[in-house]
Amino acid sequence: MDIFVQQLINGLTLGSIYGLIAIGYTMVFGIIGMVNFAHGDVFMVSAFIALICFLLVTTVFGITSIFLALAIVLVVAMFFTSLTNWAIERVAYRPLRGSFRLAPMISAIGMSILLSNFVQVAQGPRNKPVPPMVTDVIVLMENDGYQVTLAWKQIIIMVLTAVLLGGFWYLVQKTSLGRAQRAVEQDRKMAALLGINVDHTISLTFVIGAALAAVAGVMYLMYYGVANFADGFVPGVKAFTAAVLGGIGSLPGAVLGGLLIGLIEVFWSAYFSIEYKDVAAFSILAITLIFLPQGLLGRPEVEKV
Amino acid sequence: MATGIADSAAGAPAGQNVLGDALKDAFFAGLITLGLIGPLVGFQTVAIDTGAGSVLGLAYRPVTVAIMVGIVFIGRLILNLTIWSPNRVAKTRSGPTVFDRIGTAAGPAVKPLLLAFAIGFPFLATLMMGGMTQARYLLDVGILILTYVMLGWGLNIVVGLAGLLDLGYVAFYAVGAYTYALLATSEPVTHFFGGLLGETFWANWAFWICLPVAGLFAGLWGMILGFPVLRLRGDYLAIVTLAFGEIIRLVLINWVDFTGGGAGIASIPRATFFGIPFTAGEDGFAARFGLEFSPMHRIIFLYFVILALALITAFATVRLRKLPVGRAWEALREDEIACRSLGINTTNVKLSAFATGAMFGGFAGCFFAVRAGFVSPESFTFDISAMILAIVVLGGMGSQIGVAVAAAVMMGGMEALRNLDFLKQVFGQDFDPALYRMLIFGFAMVSIMVWKPRGLVSTREPTIFLKERKAVSGDLVKEGHG
Incomplete structure (x- = not known):
């Protein structure tokens, strides 16, 4: 029971991170119908930007308040990551709208390879550890020396995720930008005829997706205390799995899928074997796509000629 | 643009x-x-x-x-x-581009020339370097390039002809390599053949028996993996194949009892000249043919083995393209819904492409294992899949000669980059061009998609687009669920 509660907390924390990345996948898929393969690497880039910014803030500017430092890191990482994703869309995807079916996907794969190797060349292949940022924990239960703890950093991650999702939901449902986005998603040509700037809306979708991925990147760095150039690949595929599991194109689905994948991964590691945790996540992707391609909350896809 | x-x-x-x-x-x-x-x-x-x-x-x-x-x-x-200046009148070209025209003009001559060069390469290298041992490096590079040419041609069947994006091609390469490695080093198999056909039989013939087995096995795996996922639309298929590639690699790492885990399998039997080993002894290749013993005989022989395998792949592809199944592959790539309305069983057609591609990957994997004498999961990462895909994309999906040239340019170019000493003087001593390899691959993939999405050599018929299709790209993206 103790282990179960502890793993539940860990799983929800991990799931929050996956959910934030998954939103980027699902939004882009919803609006232009492509799998933005490079999104996982955008997340990794954001972790590196956060790492560099954190080192700058703490060692060069000498800010000692950890929460102030984290806030600055968050804003800086969101800005630069959004800029990166905006440029990627502009350079690698926009010219390909209207090209043949596989073109954007191949371009995205190339972009993913480019990003991870760019970081490898620029920052080196080793793991980059940062000193633990938030170390306080709250002991929830204690039983025979086994402590169930809720770390402050886990609280920060979950609360921040909840707040961001609330804000994001408001953005999509209530603002004119959100309306434009939904309109472009439904019928791009009609939306353009009605005076919506389609290119602008798509660019903003990439920017928002990147900003959420940047939050995930900062929290990943805070939670694990390490960044590596190859870190974009596996979390990227898992977040994509989350998006598919929740129903691609569905925003609540992405979050639900993220939480589920986080829980499955953590429980699998705890009760079965930690070596095969990635295999479990990848298998879920395959199983979902084969048996439930529309996902938990998605609409079934209708084929159009 | x-x-x-x-x-x-x-x-x-x-x-x-x-x-x-x-x-x-x-x-x-x-x-x-x-x-x-x-x-x-x-x-x-x-x-x-x-x-x-x-x-x-x-x-x-x-x-x-x-x-x-x-x-x-x-x-x-x-x-x-200059080029983007508003004062410049844009030239609209709908006809073939420079590369296409070069391709058409040189087309008939290029293939025999390249083939002759490939066959003569070991002798040329020996003459140039002044001895077989000195030519070792050149031959190794040649083998590497030909391996990727073969892998590129194999993947070309899946991506270029059938239009299925396969990101887990390395899985079949791994299946082929491990099939040979496990069978050739397995105790029971050695004992079985030892009792039946003599002590040295298995060591001498393992590669030749395992080669078709590895191909069939990889093809079988292609079917097993392909069957459930081929109903999916293109980009889903890509991610699922990627996941399968990773699953196979993780299983290879973690199933230590069976595969040797991360340490891999070492001392795999070497290739033989159809049963005659390349050893210095009485029964060796050199003694039998009255030559002076040289370890280079084996390398040169390996070169010709991979050349033959690659040519078989190319020949099979060319022939398959003319068969109904090959035509169905290409039709499927262009429009899946039209295919279905014309009564083509798309699942079977996709499966055949997937399995055929996988089979050639398995052959290449078997060759990899016999050449290196050692396999480990390290050799079968996603990077390899990405590199092969980049080669296919750069060469022009569906073009045989393009893929071969792309493989030679990318792999050979990377090797050449490694040896350019003046780069070290420009960028400093710790400059390692090998690090930039994947960076260049990624960059090349993006730029080729933006600049010339059908690849550098795309001599096949241009696909005709209706005007409105070009304007509204979403239709295209959602169409043709491959």
Whole structure:
């Protein structure tokens, strides 16, 4: 029971991170119908930007308040990551709208390879550890020396995720930008005829997706205390799995899928074997796509000629 | 087409301040570049030793950033004033491009020439370097290139002909390699053949018996993996194949009892000349044929084995293309819904393409195992899949000669880059071009998609687009669920 509660907390924390990345996948898929393969690497880039910014803030500017430092890191990482994703869309995807079916996907794969190797060349292949940022924990239960703890950093991650999702939901449902986005998603040509700037809306979708991925990147760095150039690949595929599991194109689905994948991964590691945790996540992707391609909350896809 | 970061002022009236606009645009492009590369290139995280353990610190590289931003600024300015200049009348070309025309003109001559060069290469290398041992490096590079040519041709069946994006091709390469490695080193199999056909039989014939087995096995795996996922639309298929590739690699790492885990399998029997081993002894290849013993005989023989395997792949593809199943592959790539309305069983057609491609991957894997004499999961990462895919994409999906040239240019170019000493003098002693390999691959993939999406050599018939399809790209993306 103790282990179960502890793993539940860990799983929800991990799931929050996956959910934030998954939103980027699902939004882009919803609006232009492509799998933005490079999104996982955008997340990794954001972790590196956060790492560099954190080192700058703490060692060069000498800010000692950890929460102030984290806030600055968050804003800086969101800005630069959004800029990166905006440029990627502009350079690698926009010219390909209207090209043949596989073109954007191949371009995205190339972009993913480019990003991870760019970081490898620029920052080196080793793991980059940062000193633990938030170390306080709250002991929830204690039983025979086994402590169930809720770390402050886990609280920060979950609360921040909840707040961001609330804000994001408001953005999509209530603002004119959100309306434009939904309109472009439904019928791009009609939306353009009605005076919506389609290119602008798509660019903003990439920017928002990147900003959420940047939050995930900062929290990943805070939670694990390490960044590596190859870190974009596996979390990227898992977040994509989350998006598919929740129903691609569905925003609540992405979050639900993220939480589920986080829980499955953590429980699998705890009760079965930690070596095969990635295999479990990848298998879920395959199983979902084969048996439930529309996902938990998605609409079934209708084929159009 | 202006595909840069900011739109150039296309179609601006003449007499406008071209230089001013160009400067402004170049300035913003430089600014964006600064934002993109500033944090990651300008600061480097380095481990600083403090005596009590190393702490992560920062090093600064302002000069590198300044140079890169400067290049973007000047390059953008020059482009704005020349090619993208609003005063220049754009030439619309709908006909074949320069590459296509070169391809058509040189087409009939290129293939026999390349083939003759490939066959004569070991002798040429020996003559050039003044001895077989000295030519070892060149031959190794030749074998490497041909392996990738073969893998590229194998994947070309799946991606280029059938239009299925397979990101887990390395899985079949791994299946082929491990099939040979496990069978050739397995005790029971050795005993079985030892009792039946003599002690040395299995060691001498293992490769030749395992080669078809490895191909069939990989093809079987292709069917097993392909069957459930081939109903999915294109980009889903890509991710699922990627997941399968990773699953196979993780299983290879973690199933230590069966595969030897991360340590891999060593001392795999070497290739033999159809049963005659390349040893210095009485029964060896050199003694039998009255030659002086040289370890290079084996390398040269391996070169011809992979050349033959690659040619078989190419020949099979060319023939398959003319069969109904090959035509169905290409029709499927262009329009799946039309295929279905014409009564083609798309699942079976896709499956056949997937399995055929996988089979050639298995052959190549078997060859890899016998050449290296050692296999480990390290050799079958996603990077390999990505490299093969990049080769297919660069060469022009569906084009045989294009893929071969792309493999030679990319793999050979990388090897050449490694040996250019003056690069070390320009960029400093710790400059390692091998690190830039995947960076160049990724960059090449993106640029080829943006600039010439059908590949450098795309001699096949241009696909006709209706006007409205071009304008509304979403239709295309959602169409043709491959």
